[in-house]
Ligand SMILES: Nc1nc2c(c(=O)[nH]1)N(C=O)[C@@H](CNc1ccc(C(=O)N[C@@H](CCC(=O)O)C(=O)O)cc1)CN2
């Protein structure tokens with residue numbers, strides 16, 4: 001049963017990630033983000049969708065400031081729990097517009113929802129728990145990002161960011177899993193092999 005295998009891997013890696021020291025999260029995140037912002041695919045992107053990190057995920061808050069400085073449009077996920085749906089929404093003022101979501105990460109409050117067209121997003125920075133050398137991913141198990149990508153597959157660049165310990169040789173995949181184009185760690189950039 002694939003779901004069971006996924007759950008086992010998810011638990012194993014989360015157990016490591018949840019026990020990281022703050023200093024480790026900070027140091028590694030900086031390396032990963034620095035790799036990302038130096039890539040042409042990032043430099044050439046004007047509309048950037050970024051998750052807002054929590055629970056020792058690769059920290060994206062410095063990336064947010066970086067994008068602001070470069071006058072890029074920052075789009076963040078707003079989740080509709082009942083439908084397991086992500087609404088991409090334009091963030092203008094990080095200080096003013098964000099509140100803590102049901103799950104615990106930050107998201108825009110309803111009054112600041114500014115939905116954008118998925119097709120207009122150039123690059124999506126994707127969170128995740130486990131990734132593999134083919135750029136497949138396992139998240140928290142909601143299927144949010146797979147649903148989100150299901151109708152825009154090749155129209156946006158999908159980039160996972162993760163610590164090296166989150167990379168395994170192969171994660172089990174199901175028909176609805178959408179592979180990413182790149183996975184970036186502090187050690188390397190993994191590219192999806194096409195075909
Ligand atoms: N920062 C961030 N934002 C994100 C995601 C994410 O993974 N990280 N998502 C990616 O899809 C979506 C939200 N999905 C989520 C689904 C479940 C849980 C969660 O914490 N679930 C369990 C704990 C899971 C576990 O420890 O096994 C919980 O409710 O406690 C979090 C986010 C959209 N936004």
Ligand SMILES: Nc1ncnc2c1ncn2[C@@H]1O[C@H](COP(=O)(O)OP(=O)(O)OP(=O)(O)O)[C@@H](O)[C@H]1O
Nearest residue numbers: 006137138139140141142143144145146147150176
């Ligand atoms: N495109 C889709 N349409 C309908 N249901 C889907 C789709 N993609 C995934 N799902 C459902 O979502 C559930 C969770 O999928 P999966 O375990 O791959 O989530 P995940 O990638 O770990 O989570 P997330 O994307 O939220 O981080 C699956 O049981 C699946 O039935």
